Amino acid sequence: MKPVKVGICGLGTVGSGTFNILRNNAEEITRRVGRSIVVEQIGARQVNPTCDTTDINTTGDIFEVANNPDIDIVVELIGGTSVARELVLTAIENGKHVVTANKALIAEYGNEIFAKAQAKGVMVAFEAAVAGGIPIIKMLREGLSSNKIEWLAGIINGTGNFIMTEMSEKGRAFDDVLKEAQELGYAEADPTFDVEGIDAAHKLTILASIAYGIPLQFEKTYTEGISRITAEDVSFASELGYSIKHLGVARRTKAGVELRVHPTLISQKALLANVNGVMNAVMVKGDAVGPTLTYGAGAGAMPTGSSVVADIIDVARTLTADPTNRVPHLAFQSDQLSDAQILPMDEIECGFFLNMTIQDRAGVLANITQILSTNGISIESVIQREREGSDLVPLVVMTHDVKERNMNAAIAAIEALPDVAGSVQRIRVENLA
Numbered sequence: 001m002k003p004v005k006v007g008i009c010g011l012g013t014v015g016s017g018t019f020n021i022l023r024n025n026a027e028e029i030t031r032r033v034g035r036s037i038v039v040e041q042i043g044a045r046q047v048n049p050t051c052d053t054t055d056i057n058t059t060g061d062i063f064e065v066a067n068n069p070d071i072d073i074v075v076e077l078i079g080g081t082s083v084a085r086e087l088v089l090t091a092i093e094n095g096k097h098v099v100t101a102n103k104a105l106i107a108e109y110g111n112e113i114f115a116k117a118q119a120k121g122v123m124v125a126f127e128a129a130v131a132g133g134i135p136i137i138k139m140l141r142e143g144l145s146s147n148k149i150e151w152l153a154g155i156i157n158g159t160g161n162f163i164m165t166e167m168s169e170k171g172r173a174f175d176d177v178l179k180e181a182q183e184l185g186y187a188e189a190d191p192t193f194d195v196e197g198i199d200a201a202h203k204l205t206i207l208a209s210i211a212y213g214i215p216l217q218f219e220k221t222y223t224e225g226i227s228r229i230t231a232e233d234v235s236f237a238s239e240l241g242y243s244i245k246h247l248g249v250a251r252r253t254k255a256g257v258e259l260r261v262h263p264t265l266i267s268q269k270a271l272l273a274n275v276n277g278v279m280n281a282v283m284v285k286g287d288a289v290g291p292t293l294t295y296g297a298g299a300g301a302m303p304t305g306s307s308v309v310a311d312i313i314d315v316a317r318t319l320t321a322d323p324t325n326r327v328p329h330l331a332f333q334s335d336q337l338s339d340a341q342i343l344p345m346d347e348i349e350c351g352f353f354l355n356m357t358i359q360d361r362a363g364v365l366a367n368i369t370q371i372l373s374t375n376g377i378s379i380e381s382v383i384q385r386e387r388e389g390s391d392l393v394p395l396v397v398m399t400h401d402v403k404e405r406n407m408n409a410a411i412a413a414i415e416a417l418p419d420v421a422g423s424v425q426r427i428r429v430e431n432l433a
Contacts, residue, residue, distance in 0.1 A: 017305025147286030
């Protein structure tokens with residue numbers, strides 16, 4: 001059979017990994033596909049020194065790749081959303097299949113892209129958009145297709161996990177660890193997407209759509225970062241038997257689908273609590289299979305390139321398949337996507353860890369417990385410590401499950417007390433049993 005011809009747009013970290021895997025593993029890939037896969041053209045501003053492109057047609061115009069009549073698959077690895085969206089839609093309009101690692105593009109414009117791809121009878125593959133080298137999308141879309149997914153929870157941003165691991169294991173402050181993460185290349189100069197949860201929210205949006213057969217709804221994903229987490233929070237959580245992780249959580253309930261990214265207390269005995277450093281992991285609970293965990297490198301040239309090439313192989317294998325019989329982009333047939341409600345954060349129910357600073361005097365704790373009781377909040381445990389030479393002392397309260405709206409009201413009332421200094425630190429608790 002004639003070779004499948006690929007055009008790679010973007011030759012940065014992931015692009016170089018993709019190119020080198022296609023070159024280095026060409027014989028193995030051909031054996032798997034039944035025909036060879038060749039890089040026909042590269043669109044990039046400059047050639048990556050790790051790639052030998054001397055025999056490749058290279059252009060600085062990525063749209064030349066999308067318009068090249070000889071190319072079967074366009075691989076979008078330029079990042080961003082505006083130009084990437086235009087590139088992908090151009091490729092689809094030209095009848096080309098698309099492979100991308102762009103989580104923001106899929107989370108924000110995936111509904112539009114998939115609709116056009118279906119109309120044109122082409123595939124859009126995006127395994128590398130979530131958790132780098134971990135094949136979580138294939139697992140959800142195919143391996144667990146016989147299950148109703150009850151919930152999933154993931155550590156899906158390596159930068160945030162590195163920061164929380166260092167704070168937990170070494171008692172370091174957030175700003176100190178963030179600076180090291182930037183020096184090591186784990187965090188960007190502007191780390192907002194990572195530490196404020198936007199990157200994880202893009203990925204969770206994609207996972208939830210595949211798990212529950214709902215349209216991509218990034219704008220409805222509750223997003224909260226880790227920049228307010230203190231070493232004291234981490235210490236108190238550990239004393240109570242918990243670790244703090246920055247999780248993306250999606251859960252099916254009778255009322256709708258929970259879709260949220262935020263710092264989370266999880267039991268130190270939980271598998272996810274022991275995923276450290278820059279590693280990623282996603283835990284999925286299906287009604288038939290029970291809980292499963294996938295773990296691995298969430299970023300990097302070769303791990304992410306591995307997922308990109310796996311998608312190229314999948315597309316190459318199905319080039320002769322009837323478009324209506326291919327695996328759907330979001331796992332469910334496009335005319336069968338559910339209109340299940342994404343629950344507003346006020347409706348989420350979980351336990352809470354509250355860390356506050358109070359005046360060390362009689363009656364203060366009683367006032368706080370009264371406020372919690374008035375809002376229907378039951379206390380699980382309390383830690384209060386003295387601070388030598390100060391009238392202000394830390395108070396930590398762990399609660400049983402309660403709706404977010406009740407906790408919001410309670411926190412507002414507690415912060416209004418004259419004996420409470422500053423704001424109340426609130427971290428949600430997740431039971432991943």
